[in-house]
Amino acid sequence: MKGKSTLSRRDLLKTGAVGGLGLLLGAGGIKGLGMLGESKQTASAAGDSDAVIPFHGAHQAGIVTPMQDFVCMGAFNLTITDIAEVRKLLKAWTVASARLANGESVGEESDNALVPPADTGEVMGLQAMRTTLTFGVGPSFFDSRFGLADKRPSKLVDIPAFKGDELVDEWSRGDLIVQVCANDPQVAFHALRNLARIARGKAVLRWLQQGFQRTGAADASGSTPRNLLGFKDGTVNTNVEDKQAVKDIVWAEAGDGASWMDGGSYMIMRRIRMRIEVWDRTSLGEQEATFGRHRQSGAPLGAAKEHDLADYAKQGKNGKPMIGADSHMAVASMGGKVKIHRRGYSYSNGIDIKTGQLDAGLLFICYNRDPSSQYIPMQAKMSEVDRLNEYIEHVGSGIYAMLPGVNKGGYIGDTLL
Numbered sequence: 001m002k003g004k005s006t007l008s009r010r011d012l013l014k015t016g017a018v019g020g021l022g023l024l025l026g027a028g029g030i031k032g033l034g035m036l037g038e039s040k041q042t043a044s045a046a047g048d049s050d051a052v053i054p055f056h057g058a059h060q061a062g063i064v065t066p067m068q069d070f071v072c073m074g075a076f077n078l079t080i081t082d083i084a085e086v087r088k089l090l091k092a093w094t095v096a097s098a099r100l101a102n103g104e105s106v107g108e109e110s111d112n113a114l115v116p117p118a119d120t121g122e123v124m125g126l127q128a129m130r131t132t133l134t135f136g137v138g139p140s141f142f143d144s145r146f147g148l149a150d151k152r153p154s155k156l157v158d159i160p161a162f163k164g165d166e167l168v169d170e171w172s173r174g175d176l177i178v179q180v181c182a183n184d185p186q187v188a189f190h191a192l193r194n195l196a197r198i199a200r201g202k203a204v205l206r207w208l209q210q211g212f213q214r215t216g217a218a219d220a221s222g223s224t225p226r227n228l229l230g231f232k233d234g235t236v237n238t239n240v241e242d243k244q245a246v247k248d249i250v251w252a253e254a255g256d257g258a259s260w261m262d263g264g265s266y267m268i269m270r271r272i273r274m275r276i277e278v279w280d281r282t283s284l285g286e287q288e289a290t291f292g293r294h295r296q297s298g299a300p301l302g303a304a305k306e307h308d309l310a311d312y313a314k315q316g317k318n319g320k321p322m323i324g325a326d327s328h329m330a331v332a333s334m335g336g337k338v339k340i341h342r343r344g345y346s347y348s349n350g351i352d353i354k355t356g357q358l359d360a361g362l363l364f365i366c367y368n369r370d371p372s373s374q375y376i377p378m379q380a381k382m383s384e385v386d387r388l389n390e391y392i393e394h395v396g397s398g399i400y401a402m403l404p405g406v407n408k409g410g411y412i413g414d415t416l417l
């Protein structure tokens, strides 16, 4: 009711949720609260894992932002055709997203017992946890429904079918995409759930996928995470501090064809199931030959340290190159000429009831400025020659134009509609 219960999640922390302790600690003591029940290692590993990442800016957060521990990604199908209604939805999502990134509930609390609460409530008392919400539109957004066909960027191409694809519709495509990342799985899920709730009557979830990596709490050093095949994954990736590299690899520019995409990027999602049981019966030698890297250190075969450069000419005792030309690393490196920005997470989704095998793998996510000259040729080559193909299966796929950043006072997609 009026004048009452307008506590944000942050306010709750400062007052009700921690009682008198909140008063003693004041705002400056909030971060320290987490340490009360944690070991020293946990607290230091978490670092600023609860921090706020600004929602507004020239680019959307969640693209070159250092990766959080969890992702919750949802694709939506629009059920309306009136563009004004789509705009209203995006405006409502903008207001909610700015609050969620800030660690607040999606709407003010009320004690009106006659209506459902504005927010679903599962994050009451929780912190922002570096939440980012990143929005995009798929090729179907430009079909005949909204009159936007002539605005479809030429870079937003349909992904061709690749050799070995086993794609299913329920893990693919979508009119709108929302990637939520956070250092807490409940915080990430809450954000997507509330966006879906706000969209009721306008858009429905087409698919939802959750992903994870080891948390900052489990690895105080912040070393490269390992994928579910046990290998360090993410060693060679864009240095996000390198502005020129990020410009070349990630951000679309006005001159690229669609001026409304200036500062946006193109995202490709592939749900890649791993044949984990087969992999687990595979020798260490074959595993390392598959990636072209040592399992323990992550170093290229024939080298000692993870970040040592790969020497593709170096021969083993048998006179053959130590890093095979069909190894995943050799294939994906594309001779150093083609680059993408990877931001993938592991997923685990129970078992396949038909076989009893684990349904787990990699939620591959990458960003690039021009999929036709970056992701697509890379995937095409991999689908033909990558030794890893024996152990994986692509089951889901989507390409999306990830919108430019939102300025204060603006709304998601305001350069397009």
Ligand SMILES: C=CC1=C(C)c2cc3[nH]c(cc4nc(cc5[nH]c(cc1n2)c(C)c5CCC(=O)O)C(CCC(=O)O)=C4C)c(C)c3C=C
Pocket: 227, 229, 231, 232, 233, 234, 235, 236, 237, 270, 272, 273, 274, 291, 293, 328, 329, 332, 333, 334, 340, 361, 362, 364, 375, 378, 379, 382, 392
């Ligand atoms: C089309 C792009 C890629 C897909 C799909 C892909 C799937 C995939 N990758 C791994 C594990 C590793 N990938 C590694 C390196 C690597 N992978 C890609 C691209 C795709 N991977 C690139 C561009 C690179 C970097 C290549 C280079 O320049 O050296 C590695 C090695 C460590 C690292 O650099 O990250 C691993 C391990 C899996 C398991 C997988 C599908 C399930």
Ligand SMILES: [Fe+2]
Pocket: 328, 332
């Ligand atoms: Fe890879």
